[in-house]
């Protein structure tokens with residue numbers, strides 16, 4: 001009798017292995033994405049994602065339910081996602097970077113950190129920090145930086161975005177990484193084309209779009225925006241390598257994209273910065289500087305951090321030095337919906353290796369806010385190293401000969 005009761009007890013225990021919190025999180029995230037994909041497909045006759053992507057996520061979810069049957073009961077279909085439930089305290093403070101604006105300050109940083117070391121030089125991508133946690137190759141959590149102490153759980157949005165694989169086939173048991181979510185420039189342009197076609201104003205800044213996108217709960221829209229992820233830091237893994245270069249190689253081998261990074265001795269740091277600077281306009285994403293990091297992770301740990309930034313890395317920010325030129329005309333370009341966008345034409349100028357002669361003025365309000373006149377001397381930059389942008393006029397160079405910008409011909 002006792003033996004039968006005992007066997008029953010063991011059988012119940014075996015079928016009710018509690019899911020670890022990370023698995024629960026993953027199940028919740030997968031369920032959110034799948035629920036919306038199903039709703040779109042069955043109720044609205046549209047597809048949120050490709051069949052292959054859907055099948056891969058569905059397979060993972062079914063496997064989780066097979067392994068942990070109680071998850072199905074814990075995550076009833078239709079359970080609302082509570083905003084406050086999405087706030088997560090980070091394991092360790094998510095620090096920022098100290099910024100410098102000159103080669104002299106870079107020299108000071110090299111001296112303070114040791115000089116006789118290798119330094120990694122990387123583009124500073126202008127997107128938003130995302131922290132990813134993989135367990136046994138499965139993406140179980142994605143977080144924003146938030147205030148550095150508390151972030152927001154954006155796992156469903158990251159899964160829907162397709163910016164990283166939901167399952168890695170070659171990953172260590174634990175893989176926690178930090179990287180940048182970004183909107184590639186071609187995706188930015190196609191998003192604005194799509195908006196123009198439906199009569200919406202163009203969006204100005206790929207960084208804001210990337211962060212806004214990951215806060216959406218419309219997973220169809222998230223998937224359409226084609227965000228990308230590039231890892232720039234390995235936070236934790238089964239056995240940490242001894243250099244940042246090896247850490248990025250490990251992350252890459254596990255199946256994630258990593259930022260371009262080159263390790264050089266201190267004597268070559270300025271040349272490596274210059275080289276990245278020259279190639280900046282060829283990147284398919286916006287950068288707002290260059291990051292210089294100590295490669296040796298033991299030295300990094302020894303140097304430690306302030307409450308705000310590590311002492312082993314800095315951001316060399318670009319000065320977006322404006323170039324002056326003269327405004328020749330303002331043309332109006334009409335989108336397919338009939339909406340007019342003002343486009344400035346100016347005397348061609350060379351900025352960071354490219355000749356530019358026109359820039360969008362976005363809309364009538366933007367144009368009026370600048371108080372532009374034909375013949376004005378204007379300041380032009382290549383915003384984020386690529387997109388021509390008029391930042392203002394040079395009022396002191398006005399002669400009185402400037403003329404008002406004609407209204408668009410109807």
Ligand code: IVH
Pocket residue numbers: 095096097122123124125126127128129179180232233259291309310313315
């Ligand atoms: S390293 C401890 N590397 O810049 C700080 N950051 O102002 C580790 N960023 O919040 C950051 N590209 O989101 C690092 N190659 C890169 C980066 C990068 C972009 C962002 C990152 C960070 C911000 C710091």
